[in-house]
Amino acid sequence: MKSIIAKHEALTEAQLTSITDSLNTLNTTLDFLVGLTPEESQRFMKMGNKSRSFVEDAIKVGIENPGMLPRSLDPVRLGGKLALSGQLRDIHRTVSQLNERLYDTTMVAGAELFDDARLIYMLTKTKVKPEGLIDVSDNIGQRFAGQGNRKAKNQTTQEKAA
Numbered sequence: 001m002k003s004i005i006a007k008h009e010a011l012t013e014a015q016l017t018s019i020t021d022s023l024n025t026l027n028t029t030l031d032f033l034v035g036l037t038p039e040e041s042q043r044f045m046k047m048g049n050k051s052r053s054f055v056e057d058a059i060k061v062g063i064e065n066p067g068m069l070p071r072s073l074d075p076v077r078l079g080g081k082l083a084l085s086g087q088l089r090d091i092h093r094t095v096s097q098l099n100e101r102l103y104d105t106t107m108v109a110g111a112e113l114f115d116d117a118r119l120i121y122m123l124t125k126t127k128v129k130p131e132g133l134i135d136v137s138d139n140i141g142q143r144f145a146g147q148g149n150r151k152a153k154n155q156t157t158q159e160k161a162a
Helices: 013-029 038-042 049-064 075-124 133-144 150-161
Strands: none
Touching: 049 075
């Protein structure tokens, strides 16, 4: 996989501001969104692809025959809820795809940075160290403290057992 960080460095302040403003606009526009606990979520019927056609057909019948509906079911409101459900589904699909790519890119960028940091650490472990790198090497090496050579540890453990 080609490097992501080599192509893109830090976002500019203008880009960060634009992204933040866009997210704030989404949150403001969709201020009716709810957050459910797992327990609350289990109480609701889920409208998947198979149930969707049933719901659409039933709502269409209700809208076309408003006289058969109880007063609590307003045909105009039913149509609006149905439209909103489809719009939210489309928005959710787009946001989910963006979230997945954001997660994957964050993971790859972190892995690339970790590889770069390990290379720098290995370079500080060379026998000829410029002045001042001894402390730096020991400091950044704390991440790997106690790990040692795993093969050597296993051999030593097996030798002691024998």
